[in-house]
Amino acid sequence: MEHHTIATTRLTDAQRIDWLQLIRSDNVGPRTFRSLVNHFGSARAALERLPELARRGGAARIGRICTAAEAEREIAASRRIGVSLVAPGEDGYPPRLATIDDAPPLLALRGAPEPAMRPMIGVVGSRNASGAGLKFAQTLAHDLGEAGFVVASGLARGIDAAAHRAALATGTLAVLAGGHDRIYPPEHEDLLAAILDAGGNAISEMPLGHVPRARDFPRRNRLISGVALGVVIVEAAHRSGSLITARFANEQGREVFAVPGSPLDPRAAGTNALIKQGASLVTEAADIIHAVAPIMERPLELPAGEPDEPGTFDREPEADQRARIVGLLGPSPLGLDDLIRMAEVPPAVVRMVLLELELAGRLERHGGGMVSLV
């Protein structure tokens, strides 16, 4: 099966604390984290600049910065329940996940690192699945496992649970929306225990103690597609959460597979619609295995950083530049490229202003390089 040739990096203990501090600080998401490190050279340097940047961005109140002591406590508490915090390129960080542009800088991994490095297929679907849907998910997950793939899913009721269970013996990955000590739904703590006992994994980008809220589930779904070569949607009504996973998969360049159903069955409305939109129709595991084989041959492409001209790091944007950029932004998402063109200021300055706004809690980042004011 797949052999990755990525250079394996390894953070020092001090770096890991810096990274965790930065990603756990207010208004810092994975994209901001990357921008900050690109601009300032290291998480430590970025941390020192956070208050100033947020102030320049017009923060009403400067967000909380995670302290070194808090980061150390999270690392220690994680270790006690068998969870390690791994960075892209480190052992246990699913290699494909590192290729998405909002990859978590640190991923909380439970279980041995080896299975998390294997090729994965996401299998997701309705919580209130039909008997046929559950049976199909089982067969599919079993056959994918036999073919050497780890089955990634969301530990939800219905299709997700059926897929995890059928892949226990061959390896399965539960992708959590909350912290490792806040399993949802609670009745699947047993299933999670079975997954770990069998040598599988669970991952989360959230801190311990984080109770998953509604908005964390779509955010989590990008990780299910992110770790995988492709995602199979087994049963999904219109507007089902599984369709969000399919949308992420598309944006991430992952294969999207969908299981068809009768047009008279509302539980197939979402999957049939996906096939109309170009998803591959799946009736058996071989359809998936055949489709992803050529993708596994290609080397992984890590996202390029944002190269900045040396010396622009510390130059504060001029007030009129900042005003022009803020004036162009509004509640509707605007492309970064368009913004740079319209603002007529150097790209590095635009990115710096966006960082300031983001750290001030005034900017929202969307997929595909789109930004809007909050």
Next chain:
Amino acid sequence: MEHHTIATTRLTDAQRIDWLQLIRSDNVGPRTFRSLVNHFGSARAALERLPELARRGGAARIGRICTAAEAEREIAASRRIGVSLVAPGEDGYPPRLATIDDAPPLLALRGAPEPAMRPMIGVVGSRNASGAGLKFAQTLAHDLGEAGFVVASGLARGIDAAAHRAALATGTLAVLAGGHDRIYPPEHEDLLAAILDAGGNAISEMPLGHVPRARDFPRRNRLISGVALGVVIVEAAHRSGSLITARFANEQGREVFAVPGSPLDPRAAGTNALIKQGASLVTEAADIIHAVAPIMERPLELPAGEPDEPGTFDREPEADQRARIVGLLGPSPLGLDDLIRMAEVPPAVVRMVLLELELAGRLERHGGGMVSLV
């Protein structure tokens, strides 16, 4: 809706008798008919040459040639039951059917000519359909009819009958495998009567009295796709006859639509496989209406004739040329272009030898210009 701009031709009574004689003669199918008329300029001229050509092709026994009296009797008997024999370009000959390369030179049409000129969609599927399949076929045929399309189908049990019935009020076309006086299945004579009473049509390329045999059904299926802009397969198991209609539709450049179903439902195995192969997934009539709209804007393209150098009509192929061509042929289908290249004789001579062999009952023509020895 669609407006055809084909020049409307009209055969003389004498020509119609000639044409009927030629197409009703042994070993003359639609393709041979066209080759003969292209080579000899008219059906009359071709009829005079048939015995000689068959002899040159090595016929063990010269096939029967339909007499003028027989042709006249068929025309008169057809007229008595409201059936007219129409040629491509004549009123009542479905315009799109004229564009396939094995279009019947004369089509026996029952019912008024007008509906046969309207845009059509083929709706076909299993005889032993599920309740859901029957219901879906009804809804689809009804909605296609409301949108102005004639629903073409094969008068079979199951999906075909459901589609015809749901489109009675808006217009439906029954495509028969046997003669107009040999309805199959017999219990659908009532359905056919209802179709005609409602102003719909039935067509057949077979003579009166022809009892449909197994091999006539696939042959008939090419007419269902041939008359239509596209064909919808509603339910089909593996190896279902409806898949033959889909294959013809593909070869004829028609749109192929398929209705999905659960991978666990064997009645959806054929349609799911079609979608994997590129057919459009259909869950509602709008999918079809939307897909065929741009096709209806384009002018119809009639198949080009086979241009021959003047003077080659009457030149008999030399014995060694004929021997070389026969030597290259075998039971496996061979492309006409390959045969011409390998034989190293002029294309017109190859076509003449093939005509001779065909009229001698020694040649079989397949789709895509392939030929084989019988």
